[in-house]
Amino acid sequence: MEKILRILLDDVKNGYRLSEDEALDLFRVRDRHVWEISTAADEIREQRVGNAVTYVRNQNINVTNLCVNSCGFCGFSKKSGDDEIYFHDKSEIQKKASLAKEREVSEICTVSGLHPDFDLGSYCDVYRWIHEAAPGIHLHACNPMEVAYAARKSKVSTQEVLDAMRDAGLGSMCGTAAEILVEDIRKKICAQKISTEEWVRIIREAHKMGIQTTATIMYGHCESEEDVVQHLAILRKIQDETGGFTEFVPLSFIHMNTPLFRQKLARAGATGREDLLMVAVARLFLDNFRNIQVSWVKEGIKLAQLGLLAGANDLGGTMFEESISKGAGATNTDYLDPVEMQRVAEDIGRTLRRRTTLYEMI
Numbered sequence: 001m002e003k004i005l006r007i008l009l010d011d012v013k014n015g016y017r018l019s020e021d022e023a024l025d026l027f028r029v030r031d032r033h034v035w036e037i038s039t040a041a042d043e044i045r046e047q048r049v050g051n052a053v054t055y056v057r058n059q060n061i062n063v064t065n066l067c068v069n070s071c072g073f074c075g076f077s078k079k080s081g082d083d084e085i086y087f088h089d090k091s092e093i094q095k096k097a098s099l100a101k102e103r104e105v106s107e108i109c110t111v112s113g114l115h116p117d118f119d120l121g122s123y124c125d126v127y128r129w130i131h132e133a134a135p136g137i138h139l140h141a142c143n144p145m146e147v148a149y150a151a152r153k154s155k156v157s158t159q160e161v162l163d164a165m166r167d168a169g170l171g172s173m174c175g176t177a178a179e180i181l182v183e184d185i186r187k188k189i190c191a192q193k194i195s196t197e198e199w200v201r202i203i204r205e206a207h208k209m210g211i212q213t214t215a216t217i218m219y220g221h222c223e224s225e226e227d228v229v230q231h232l233a234i235l236r237k238i239q240d241e242t243g244g245f246t247e248f249v250p251l252s253f254i255h256m257n258t259p260l261f262r263q264k265l266a267r268a269g270a271t272g273r274e275d276l277l278m279v280a281v282a283r284l285f286l287d288n289f290r291n292i293q294v295s296w297v298k299e300g301i302k303l304a305q306l307g308l309l310a311g312a313n314d315l316g317g318t319m320f321e322e323s324i325s326k327g328a329g330a331t332n333t334d335y336l337d338p339v340e341m342q343r344v345a346e347d348i349g350r351t352l353r354r355r356t357t358l359y360e361m362i
């Protein structure tokens, strides 16, 4: 095993493209060889993007937590009649956007449930309000589920939705709502969400229009290693065709307050081994991605730092306001000071660099 693994990792370092079966073998490693895989991924990270640890100064604006869907892994969404429902109107959204501008963020990210009364016009209004209050800020918003929802509610095509959103100021799109791109798993964890086929179609459509997106996976619930590899293979194929993904962001399942965990349909999140291997094998398998992010919100800053030694090169955003992971039970999710990011980067001999959403260095 040891020798075969070493040969395989050497081949990958020399440009060999990992097959799905080989990636599966790597995800199944349970012993000290996790470190060898991580080290190989770290070397490839260095070859591909150098030694900077990047971050973006960003702020979320949560528009509403009311949502027509009921995803089993979600601790954020509320239904009419629940306590603690919120829906921010124009003045509140603009107040938050102005505050983001004062904080000198370069990116605002909107996060929202699928409000029962939303249509395409509602999304475009929010984007315009944000640009009015915070001109020049990059708006990273909307995911394929929201695009499909706006299209259905306004009875237009998804292409028309993307056109209208771009006219309203959408800068790039979130690659969330991907979860696991395997139908059997989607039926268990998010049956009302768009299908894998629809997610892929909308992402391709956005990329072809020049709208770049992130790519994500949500893992650590009820998926198998085969499902993870199938998901990564879909992302790699899209990236071969379009080159439109800015980065890959693994999102470790936060289980505490979720229906899926309460009903014993999911495990209690990924282990540290799984978190590290997700970053490392993604770096090895996704040979057409420059950037792999570790989410300090999902993993905590200490494990995120180890992810930076296992193939990741980006720490994500400062945040300032975060509700999704907090709703699911995560703590310390609101803000990470770049001073702390710098300490984490320098501690492993790397340099912190601020970037834009689309990875231009500031």
Ligand code: SF4
Residues within 6 Å of the ligand: 067, 068, 069, 070, 071, 074, 075, 076, 077, 112, 113, 114, 145, 190
């Ligand atoms: S994950 Fe998104 S779509 Fe699903 S219930 Fe939560 S807010 Fe709604």
